[in-house]
Amino acid sequence: MRSDAIGALDPELSLLIDRLPKVELHVHLEGTLEPELAFRLALRNGIALPFASVEEMRAAYEFSDLQSFLNVYYAACAVLVAREDFRDLTRAYLARAHADGVRHVEPFFDPQTHTERGIPIADVIGGILDGLAEGEREYGITSGLILSFLRHLPVEAADAELAAAEPWLDRIVAVGLDSSEIGFPPEPFAGTFARARSLGLRTVAHAGEEADASLVARTIDALEVSRIDHGVRAADDPTVMRLLVEAGVTLTACPNSNVRLRVFPSMEGSTIRTLLDAGVAVTINSDDPAYFGGYIGDNYRGITAGLDLQAADLHRLAANAINGSFATAARKQELLAELALAIAG
Ligand code: ADE
Numbered sequence: 001m002r003s004d005a006i007g008a009l010d011p012e013l014s015l016l017i018d019r020l021p022k023v024e025l026h027v028h029l030e031g032t033l034e035p036e037l038a039f040r041l042a043l044r045n046g047i048a049l050p051f052a053s054v055e056e057m058r059a060a061y062e063f064s065d066l067q068s069f070l071n072v073y074y075a076a077c078a079v080l081v082a083r084e085d086f087r088d089l090t091r092a093y094l095a096r097a098h099a100d101g102v103r104h105v106e107p108f109f110d111p112q113t114h115t116e117r118g119i120p121i122a123d124v125i126g127g128i129l130d131g132l133a134e135g136e137r138e139y140g141i142t143s144g145l146i147l148s149f150l151r152h153l154p155v156e157a158a159d160a161e162l163a164a165a166e167p168w169l170d171r172i173v174a175v176g177l178d179s180s181e182i183g184f185p186p187e188p189f190a191g192t193f194a195r196a197r198s199l200g201l202r203t204v205a206h207a208g209e210e211a212d213a214s215l216v217a218r219t220i221d222a223l224e225v226s227r228i229d230h231g232v233r234a235a236d237d238p239t240v241m242r243l244l245v246e247a248g249v250t251l252t253a254c255p256n257s258n259v260r261l262r263v264f265p266s267m268e269g270s271t272i273r274t275l276l277d278a279g280v281a282v283t284i285n286s287d288d289p290a291y292f293g294g295y296i297g298d299n300y301r302g303i304t305a306g307l308d309l310q311a312a313d314l315h316r317l318a319a320n321a322i323n324g325s326f327a328t329a330a331r332k333q334e335l336l337a338e339l340a341l342a343i344a345g
Pocket residue numbers: 028031066073178179180206209257287288
């Protein structure tokens with residue numbers, strides 16, 4: 001059934017979104033740090049936050065572009081100090097994800113944001129793995145952790161971080177590349193990504209969030225990634241969309257993030273419809289939900305209303321996320337069967 005007007009969400013589609021077994025492929029654990037938890041951790045660790053209250057912190061989340069957001073996001077990470085902080089952060093995300101119907105998640109973490117402050121990588125990874133294991137026991141949410149390099153730092157620092165993470169590589173599914181996009185090209189990281197692949201890891205990278213479609217093509221070429229994170233600017237170039245389809249590369253789009261960071265002026269301006277029509281395997285995700293006003297369900301609802309998406313589109317988006325994940329073949333089959341039941345109502 002079509003909604004009456006663009007911008008209004010059909011109640012039946014809203015119920016369908018609630019039922020979808022969701023797979024989240026683009027969420028930064030550091031971006032799930034809600035102000036309430038930030039204040040709790042600040043108190044526990046004796047750290048002063050530059051805000052008088054939770055409300056004041058949340059009200060400060062007005063961003064003009066990616067960099068203005070990243071400045072706030074990196075500063076807030078100062079409250080993450082002990083292994084239990086990383087565990088609590090992960091647990092809090094999984095509780096919200098569970099409420100949104102997430103069945104499998106492949107979250108990013110940025111180890112350099114923490115090791116640069118003197119936090120041992122063992123505490124960062126150990127705490128996150130504790131949280132993921134507890135979340136799986138409690139909610140049945142399976143996961144694959146992605147170690148993401150900061151592209152504004154030198155490639156030597158990425159190499160050192162990959163070496164430092166070696167004891168945990170059997171618990172990490174992939175490496176990624178994030179942070180400031182413009183002025184920090186992917187090519188210098190080609191050797192790091194090749195080494196990660198030789199160690200048995202999969203590869204993904206942010207591209208085409210702020211920079212144009214050509215960066216999506218260059219990233220696929222240089223880093224041989226299975227997924228491009230964001231990639232929504234690929235819609236500006238039919239050749240790049242064809243490349244994505246032919247190479248079988250999944251895009252992890254984040255509608256709320258794109259509006260809050262002014263990649264698009266509104267949901268109606270998103271390129272997701274164009275990408276779907278071109279046959280690109282696009283998915284819906286939350287990116288940094290504590291900062292962008294909503295978790296994955298909210299992103300599904302917003303883009304469905306904004307682009308007047310229909311049940312068949314939602315089916316495709318949810319199936320793309322299952323198929324584009326690094327879950328085992330058996331887990332994918334389980335999730336696809338659950339999806340078929342959800343679509344049947
Ligand atoms: N780190 C956290 N969120 C990010 C985003 N949207 N783009 C690049 N780096 C990020």
